[in-house]
Amino acid sequence: MTQAQSLRLADPQVTADLRNFVSRARSADDGAVRLQAVGEVLAAYVCVLRPRVLGEAMPTVIGMRAMPLGVPAELDTTVQLSAVADRLARLDSGDTELPVPPMTVSESWAGIAAPRAGWQHEAEVEVSLLEQAAHRGIKEVAARIPGNPGAAMVNNVRVPIWSEPIAGLAAELPAGAAFAALTLGFLPKSGTASLFSNGRWLRLSTSTGHVLVRPPSVLF
Helix, strand or coil, rough: CCCCCCCECCCHHHHHHHHHHHHHHHHCCCCEEEEEEEEEEEEEEEEHHHCCCCCCCCCEEEEEEEEEEEEEEEEEEEEHHHHHHHHHHCCCCCEEEECCCCCCCCCCHHHCCCCCCCCCEEEEEHHHHHHHHHHHHHHHHHHHHCCCCCCCHHHHHHHHHHHCCCCCCCCCHHHHHHHHHHHCCCCCCCCCCEEEEEECCCEECCCEEEEEECCCCHHC
């Protein structure tokens, strides 16, 4: 398969949506983004939370946003979020041609393929419940982290908070999924998000995007 060297997004609004998605993703984890184009659809994947050491309780939490392309393309590459952000920043307001960064990166989470079919609907989750879980976790993390913490200490504080299941749901959805949905801008102002399961995978979906969750024990 010949990989596309650039992507023609459907219109300037899609360009703006991708720019916003990348910016939000960088605020959570300024790492990498997997760009997967098939035909007229671009799926962008980012990792918001993941285990940092072997045996850690943190689930892998991946955000996915699907966007229409103006010209069909074939692409599957993982690149730095900062590289995509730089190219988006250079585009004029009406430009839709996104050059694909040539330098790829290797990320273990990018090789985890979530199921495409076989999802079972578990529940409709109130957006207000997800917002409460996300904001409560953010406050708890901030309260527990001392001044000038190291990366290891920050991670140790975050693991038990974001891996804790949200109470009252049909499936054990970790609070980290709510954090990802809030951070990436997937939560509408009101209504519900749909919760699905497939084996040990969970998926939280709204009209804006999807949060994919895989328990840590499956990775090792």
